[in-house]
Amino acid sequence: MYVRDTIAAISTPAGEGGIGIIRVSGDRAEDIAEKIFIRNMSGGMKSHRFYYGAIADPDEAVSLDEAMVVLMRSPKSYTREDVVEIQCHGGYLVVRKILDLVLKQGARLAEPGEFTKRAFLNGRIDLVQAEAVIDVIRGKTDAAVMLAQHQREGHLSLRIHEARENIVYALAMIEAYLDFPEEDIEFAEDCEIVNSVKGALGKIDNLIDGFDEGRVLREGVSVLIAGKPNVGKSSLLNTLLQEKRAIVTSVPGTTRDIIEEVVNIAGLPVKMLDTAGIRQTDDVVEKEGVRLALEKIAIADLVLFVLDGSRVFDEADGLILDAVAGSNVIVVKNKSDLAPVMIIPDLLLEKPAVEISTVTGTGIDALKELIFSTFIHNRAVDSREYVVLSQARHRDVLQKAGGCLKTFLENFGAGMSLEIVALDLRDALHALGEVTGETTPDDILDLIFQRFCIGK
Amino acid sequence: MVVFEKSYDVIVVGAGHAGCEAALAAARMGRSTLLLTINLDAIALMSCNPAIGGLAKGHLVREIDALGGEMGKNIDATGIQFRILNTKKGPAVRASRAQADKQQYRLRMKRVLENQDNLELKQAEVTGLSVENGTVCGVDTKVGIRYPAKTIILTTGTFMRGLIHVGLTNYPGGRAGDPPSIGISDHLRELGFEVGRLKTGTPARLDGRTIDFDRLEVQHGDAEPTPFSFSTDRIDCAQMDCHIAYTNEKTHDIIRSALDRSPLYGGVIQGVGPRYCPSIEDKVVRFPEKSRHQTFLEPEGRDTVEIYPSGLSTSLPIDVQYAMYRSIHGLEQVEIMRPAYAIEYDYVDPIQLHASLETKLIRNLYHAGQINGTSGYEEAAAQGLMAGINAALRVQEKEPLVLGRNEAYIGVLIDDLVTLGAKEPYRMFTSRAEYRLLLREDNADLRLRDKGHVVGLLPDEDYQAFQYKRTMIGEEFERLRFGKISPAASDPLFLEQLGFSGLKNSLTFEQFLRRPDITYSHLCQIDPVSRDVPAIIREQVEIQIKYQGYIDRQQLEVERAAKFEGTKIPADFDYGGLSGLSAEVREKLVRFRPDTLGQASRIPGVTPAAITVLAIAIRALGAR
């Protein structure tokens, strides 16, 4: 029924402290553990015993973390296959790095529910139990769909769809040439095909850069607090930092420099940037601050657009709205302890929003949750066996597709036969299919018939 | 109803391209077979284009031939112009095409049918089926005879409730000159089938004596015609020419000004037409920027002046047809012998079929050809052949023969039909085959001869010839693997010319041939023995060597997909009782009732998660 390859996943919820567990199941589990687990004792591991040691990349010889490792030999394990569990010190970054290492050694990232599926297929659990798991899988797919509608994700899949369009176009041009040699139609120029594929590749490369989760975890993410003067930006920063850092006064323009602080939100390192309140000003020093702030908007991974809910949305707010329009934004309506006055303009209605009060502390947890889930998508989902899949998958998908497109460009450039290079484009579409849905032959034919007058 | 004295194993309804293959296959497999058709003078008639083959269609013909069908042999015997298309492209997308002598084609097929053991032909119009307990057991005809049979194959083509349109005038007909088939589709609907309506069209037939061919571009056949059939050694007959003409702005103006008299644009025609075979008015409307459209003027045969102008099908009124054709350069004086027309007809959506082409609703009833929403002779013949084989296997109480998508275009065709259904007329294209590099014309025999022989369709002598060829291919591979070119023993200048300068170690012949640009003719210069290898063996070996990497890659994909393809879903599987499926997916599965997980995975909208759920549930059923 399934390929007996070795699978791995993080089996503790993402980002929660305490310990993190990486579970590996399959014939190669023990092998992989032996490669990356360094311990003082000699000899192989015995089944069902805890061993203490360190996890290290054999290629780099730097240890990542201390760890406890237990091997459960088949059939006395959850999946009835050889299972290795690596326990380390929580911290999302470390756990993820160890998982990456395990994957690098040849394991494959487990599908949602795959451990349970194996347990079922190997007769470890019965149908009733399995069906419960199926519901979870189902739930996860639905959650994935919901996530897709999420602003950032929506943006991602939109871009992937654009890349797909480019590839479909190139493939349609090639297929038309192959399937309709007798038609009186003008076939696409080579450069048209190449440009279309390059366009797709460019988009994909951009996405990979932008969505490199490794980067997110290694360097943390940067979150910019933007808002006109005195809406409570610094108070928000302080609340998030849980200590007073920025000077808080009621004189507009007090915070003139960019203040950087790192907070840890559920294991995710978040670099908070507070800015000088943006407003049109003549003060030279402050002008500099405003300029800096505007610049930062462009490079921040996320902008918290802070508004004063107790006042009307005014021109100064509008100025900032213009500046953040192209960014990833969370609307933070502060001062929920006062009477609500502000009506959020339509343009912002689609953005995720949260009401807070830095005075009473309401809404702060919700805000943290929102920041976290912007970057780590599956937090909302029960995360046993389910790592940042949607992101890791996307990256995977994009890398695979990008690889196919590069091969295509090489082969096409070398003058290889078109029915052969068409394979590379099909593979690329197939890879993207996980996000965009499969591209069927009819999709290609549709485009051919739309563009060319075919019909003898 | 009078019940006929004799009962048959297989009755085939309709002697079009599907019906002929179906009847021959069943009879050749030793089943007592009856072929009923409305008009015995219109057997295997080419309703439209007097041509067989083309991209993907040529592939189908070679596959039909490899399995033991007749189409390839029939066109080899009656073709008047043969060409291989795409010769400059890779072997997977090379395809054979031939112009046929329309009358000879039909007459030869009739002769073959009449000379076939176990096969009877009768002229009759079938108006209903006799069905007992969900199993078909005979057919009723218009003249009041019921013919009993174990299995029935319906191949009614464009005939069911056929309605012919010329301008705003229309009349019932199955094809110009033939009556429609009335009653049977209503009966199918009563039995519970979903019956839909499609449309197609054909150009006028022109009088060749009134065309100024001297002013037109000529298109010759290949100097050396290549046969379709693996059993045909060579084709010797003289070849005829086609000519190429073009419409112009004047033609387009004539068409545009007459659109209000088009049944298509006037909304008279309800059926869905094929996008890849648009009428000329469609082309003019959809591509206004195109200043001309091409037409091939194809002779309808050796002994007739009738000319078929491809690409100029229309349902415009007859006066517009005259004006339009006569506006074409070279056709100023042209006379129309048969007007162009469009036809609407009933079809039965093929998602109601198993991959064996048996209907899911009624046991022992098979549908093949245009009744399934396809268009084209080759598509029809391919289905006819499979339905014939599977009806015969049913009578023999054997498992049906279902070809995989990795085994044949026939497999792709039928799988597409039964998993996706047909909302518009379906035609085969090579781009529909995900394993295109494996499904070549050149290796159709290697892919399918065994299967044709196992079911008892392929005659022994054809099979033996094939086995001989296969052995020779194997031996040649062996020879190439061991034969070596050593730099010391070869002419250094020759090697250098071929880009092998600085060759240190010796090279096997196989490695040598693997290089792009290197062919057998180069090998022959180094190795005299290679000169004796027959051309068909060389061709096959060379293609396999050159394509090896890609063939392997596709083979890997095939293996990956195999686990789903092989998993059967029980016919009575209860989707309602399965938790974990979304309502939408559940509804689709209930509607399509896929036979295998592979089929299920190709139904649009059925998600990978749903397939996992299904896989687990099926596995659980098996365990119980």
Ligand SMILES: Cc1cc2nc3c(=O)[nH]c(=O)nc-3n(C[C@H](O)[C@H](O)[C@H](O)COP(=O)(O)OP(=O)(O)OC[C@H]3O[C@@H](n4cnc5c(N)ncnc54)[C@H](O)[C@@H]3O)c2cc1C
């Ligand atoms: C006007 C027209 C235009 C076409 N244009 C194209 C085109 O552009 N491209 C293309 O690829 N294909 C075209 N075709 C389709 C092509 O002719 C068919 O796809 C092909 O012939 C279908 O083969 P078949 O065996 O399914 O049916 P047909 O060849 O139609 O044969 C059906 C047979 O069944 C018999 N029959 C029907 N009902 C009964 C009954 N109740 N009892 C007994 N016998 C019955 C008929 O007499 C006939 O012999 C066109 C067909 C027509 C008529």
